[in-house]
Amino acid sequence: MDYSLAQLRGFVAVAEELHFGRAAQRLQMTQPPLTRQIQTLERILGVRLLDRDREVRLTAAGAAFLADARRVLTLVDAAPESARRVAAGDVGTIRLGFTAIGAYAVLGPLLSLINNELAGVEVELNELVSEEQFAQLSGNRLDLGLVRPPLPAGLTGVAVHTEELVLAVPAEHPLADVPGPIRLADISADYIGYSPEGSRYLHEVCAALVATEDFLGAEVATQFPTMLALVRAGRGVALIPRSCTAMRIDGVVYRELVASDARSVKLHACWNPESHDPVLARIVPLLSAECFTTAALSDHRARRSTPGS
Template sequence: MAGYALGVLSLELVQSFVTVAEELNFGRAAERLNVTQPPLSRRIQQLERDLGVELFVRSHRGVTLTPAGEAFLGDARRLLALAEEARATVRRVPGGEVGTVSVGFTAATAYEFLADLLRLAADRLPGVQLVLREMVTGAQLQALHQNSLDLGLIRPPARGSDLTSLPVASEPMLAAVPSGCELAGSAELSVRDFDGRPLVMFDPAGARYFHDLALAAFRSAGVTPEIRQYVTQIHTALALVGAEVGLALVPQAARALRFEGVTLLPVGDLAGFPAELEVCWRPDRINPARDRLIALLTDRVLFTD
């Protein structure tokens, strides 16, 4: 914007300038703006004082732009366009059409559910930016309690009276078996096939949800595997299964990892022990874009058993 001094400008003055510049006639410009000519002339004079330059050459033959006026015209049109865009954006915020949502997710969520969520949000809420934060469920709950996270994708249950949660996905647990094991050729396993066999188990502290889920399934069937190692991550469990350390129970999303030397099989009597996913948030944290995203999640199950 060289050639003139730019301070704080009134959009009304800028609009008046652009209209006069397009008409090159104060009378016609005044008609377009629905004002009389004297107030319009005063607006242009005020703008010229604010900018410190003359924008028009006035003569008995008419009005023409000065070099400074010609330079300012393009910038003035961009200012008006930006102002209109800003007005439109602000009007869309209360309805959740635009905004930013910070979303916590666990590593296992990223294998299938998160990708589907991102595609859904991009298609249905293109004006909403998702800021992703990989966090275990406990860390997500803490961030939600501290009001530093908009939305959590957690393993149940959500703990805290200040939180609300809803189920959004469910997937079966699968048996991860070394491909060289005799069980790998089966079409389907039973929980009883784990009895007395070496097991890669999820850690009760670092992966409590999957630990408790597997433990409940084993106890329900009355089987006692031989725990060889504890892990916190699904990919670590699969790596140890591939190294023939033992069997493991993993969520269906583990199929996306395609570990060499590992065969994933359904477990017929595990129907009552699915891995569930919930969306969790603080209702007192106001974010219309988050609420629109929650509505999408609860209206559509992105993967199920």
């Protein structure tokens, strides 16, 4: 036979009051049923919890059981509110995917946004190329991804960042010290391209900018650090998103492109519309290009620090 929550509450009341009458009054019941509850609980446990000679006192077993009973009741009392907070998306975990290059653009601001708006949500980070993120989003192994377009059928998203491409050249390259923006037509060195399998979007954007015969013979890389390592080694030049220039690398110089060669690339927040995750439902309305600006993030912080907000 198992003991009940009513018996636990009855025991805790008697143990704290050390008086059956006061405990019964506190529980809004009469004393005889409370006495029977304690007797039944002791019979189930096979130990004496209270001495009832001239006054009520806890036995050693009763003192130990009281500590555990309080913990159980605290958890039981907190469970409904915990369930409501999870259902509302106030607490939980968001499984977030991101590309190495995309991380430089919006990962930090997105984490700040989640922390500011949903402090009880934990973020599980997964660095994956866009194609791997699409597969995991479709299989509900990721909740949200920071990916390059186009988005496959079955997934949805919103553009959260747009930035221009710049040229990364070796520090000893002739173009490193040329004044003014660079024309791609003037580049004779080999290009370092993006893998068409791992970085299809950037591959297609850059291939459209560069002479086909030059680009098809280029070395390729999927991850941004590998690409810059090749540039530093003097293996060629590379077109990279502007946000990546935040990584200062000795031996690599970043140059602007002339307006006629300038191109922008986009980054999307992507999710599976079939997902019923409450945390995702709270995050999606916050996602837009505007929400990642410095002003927007400052406004989020200010609103959270204002009393009554």
